[in-house]
Amino acid sequence: MSNPPGPLRLALCQMNATVGDIAGNEQKIREGIAAARGQQAQLVLFPELALTGYPPEDLLLKEHFLRDARAALERLAAEVTDVVALVGFPEREDDVYNSLAVLADGEVKAIYRKVYLPNYGVFDEQRYFATGEGGALIEVGGHRIGLTICEDIWEPGPPASDEAYGGASVIVNISASPFHAGKGLERERMLIQRARDTMCVVAFCALVGGQDELVFDGHSLVLDHRGEVLARAGQFTEELLVATVDPQAARTYRLRDARQRAAAKAARPVPTIATLELPPGPEPEGELRTGGTVAPLLEPTAEVYAALVTGLRDYVGKNGFRRVVLGLSGGIDSALVACVAADALGPDAVSVAVMPSPYSSSETQADARQLAANLGVELFEFDILPAMEAYTATLAETFAGRPADLTEENLQARIRGNLLMALSNKFGWLVLATGNKSEMSVGYSTLYGDLAGGFAVIKDCPKTRVFALSRHRNEVAIETTGEPLIPPSIIERPPSAELRPDQKDEDSLPPYAVLDPILDAYVEQDLGRDQLLLRGFRLKDVDRVLALVDHAEYKRRQAPPGIKITSRAFGRDRRVPITNRYRG
Template sequence: MADRFRVTLAQLNPVVGDLTGNAGQAHDAWKQGRAAGADLVALPEMFITGYNAQDLVMKPAFHAAAIQEVRALAVACAEGPALAIGGPWVEGTELFNAYFILKGGRIASTVTKHHLPNETVFDEMRIFDVGALGGPYAVGNVRIGSPICEDAWHEDVAETLAETGAEFLLVPNGSPYYRNKFETRLNHMVARVIETGLPLIYLNMVGGQDDQVFDGGTFALNPGGELALQMPLFEESVTHVDLERGDAGWRIVPGVEHAHPDPYEQDYRVMVIALRDYMAKSGFKKVLLGLSGGVDSAIVAAIAVDALGADNVRCVMLPSEFTSDESLADAEAVARALGCRYDHVPISEGRAAITRTLAPLFEGLQPDLTEENIQSRLRGLLLMAMSNKFGEMLLTTGNKSEVAVGYATIYGDMAGGYNPIKDLYKTRVFETCRWRNAHHRPWMKGPAGEVIRPNIIDKPPTAELREDQKDSDSLPDYPELDALLRILVDEDGSIEDCVAAGFDRATAKKVENLIYISEYKRFQSAPGVRLTKGAFWLDRRYPIVNRWRDPG
């Protein structure tokens, strides 16, 4: 029997719906494995379709085409190592999330996913049927068990595989990022290793898809839970891993253990990857955004330049009579520091024309929020006109604190195609600006050094829609607001939880009410990258019309 077994791990970035392109990536990885003498080349869960493909997978023409692509890939990879790749599979009327083992020009083995996640961003119970608990598959004389993603978070699948002869576990994943998730994955996989006594390889994909970023971080564990290797976070990588058989069974030969960056760097890189891949996978090359002189638009501009390069980013200042000289100077300073185009488009004339148009209808009524929002909506109109004319996707710049309580103008500053900071609370925005000023990495396309001057970070936040306006006129100060939002949104807590944490009951109830009445705005808001398990969109789904309020 073989005493050494080589697995080529392909931590790659598929594109949802690009069946031919994804198959091409798999074939290229297989060729690298063949050149390295691999016995098996492995790709992540649902790689042939891209992940998370949601209801697209249920479309008969789509999943039939995906299966045909897998069969064609098997033929192309007939002479050489086995190839393991995830994709949909049909048996009768049932549709499965499957993992295929391709050998000798055909699909030699099919594993179907048993535990279907039905929480946070996953709706697999809606899409797939439950696969059976099965045994391992053979590659040469080696028997391998492949719990698919969620299957490895439960003990029964791995235990069944161990009891039926699996010699090591290869876990294909489509596991998206949220802050500190790697530790959760590692703890679950250590549990599987300790329970079964088998080595385990956890293979994850990379890249952005809509709101999700798959962060890679593929790793391998030996019996006892000892880390044998760790592939980089966020980067595409093909790595060859060797297992050796001794008296105690198979062991993974130790490899490189790539260090993980701190949480601020991880969040920032996720925002950069999300925007870069959203653009590339949807066909856009350039972006524009309204640059107000405030902290939110400044950090979005930095993310955009780091993702796409300064030549592909247009910043536009659209001042009104309420825009301060300080804001004008701060906005221009950001654009100049980042090296991107800066346009100055005053809105005073347009606002005056709209005011005259509405005057007969508004006669006798006092100016109020309506007139303030006209400014924001006029800016949205002008930015969208530029987007249409220049073929540049408009970025929105609302942070999670604003998105949560509706402190944004629908069809105004909410207009746009993507929001890189949608899941970043305001207090975290401040710290992220400081982090970016102090750090530069090779994956950033923007310049090193201070790109957001301290005045932008330190000055009191304001929308500048009326004289001397401050955000604190309408909202609790951001440290208090964000702490309340973490309880009410991220932790799904109650008013009593807020009071127990030391907050004023009336303030907590006001914030809770703002969250609920803003649901219609979030329903129409641009997608944005997920950084936490409490992100707005798939993580948190509430009715738009809702009269319930916590009586606490």
């Protein structure tokens, strides 16, 4: 019997790709290959569709886009020596495939095609891609390595199980797995189970960064055959994660655990699509150890805050904006958005506008100015009373004999929206809308007023989460400076739109502690009226909230894009017809 192959040194390039920037992504991959080679890695992984960014959507319907991606892949392949690189790209052959290219010795050695194409939630892959035929192996210096792409490993069983039955001791997975709160831990637990099921080392290389409404959290992993975490990349940051693994340990483990033997005999054969020499690894210095750096996990609220910062930073940067502006009311929503903006872009790239009306309290205005000073952002002040009087005079004859109502309240919001859009037009700034998911759900917002803007940072954050995120940001500030960043009165004050005397949100809505759980059950879990009542919600609250949600669909369609945080965001996730008579 020949000597077993030794350890394998892996590099996982957790990169922030930009959709459509083939040249920029190509250069990032080139730099990642060089960095991996510098770390004496033998196998380097890049995320799903790394060459084009994810998701490219209808760019995949353009033949020239696909040709350009393949040309970039061939250029990269020609430069790959002394390492094996696995790169995600869209492959145009008889159809279009979501594929993984094996690059080595100056050429494309093999291609694997994704088997499971997700078509739920934010995913729409069956619109664009054909399905691959099944699992595949590559052999690198005697190590048998199974290839998978994203959803392929979420599905229990084939192709990963077939690859393991076919002799793989390592399963690699290149991925673009969008974030929602709790997704990272859910994904890690799933990968641990897959490693245990297949008795293989699992290397999961993930995309990181923001793309329109999606955020990718990274969180790349290397696990041993028992599901132990050997290496973990940080969340929401680009990183080259390097780890040494011992595939022979997985093979030895199978001798003692014979559960797979019968299944392996019954499994369908998996082709070996490339047989490669093992590139030179690191020279042992003393005792060679398996593993790599294991980054700590963020706590849940810190994780969501980091996602907001990442999503805003990349939306602004990738779309070429240099500055953002928002209305700062002295309320908690705009306070949180201002903090996220300053953290994402730096205070020098953030402007805020305080726009008091006769109904704005001196306390909220003072809090808004104090927050602007704490953040160090540029502050504008616009008194909207003259504009209100001008509108009132213009409409006086038409509205004669009718009492003031919601119309006059909405005029104030629309005046503020006009002023912010004027700043945007004049200076080329991006306007940030500040509405939260609770308001978006029930339509507690004004079209062409507080819904105006180019990006809605917290549109998928329920109000109760807005409070939690604001407290978290203050805790971080107190730890670092000894003082809260957001004036505590902003967090403690009952929420109010301040569009009429003594107005409170709870005059128009159930308390947020009641509203948000109903919204979670109805919007994110799709529970019906009877199911909500079984959960103990009051009939009058359920009927009121469901009616508000259903009626507000037309408003949500006109809202700006914003960062997906929950498991079911409005827009890409939840698609309900505007014209719709079904209730309950």
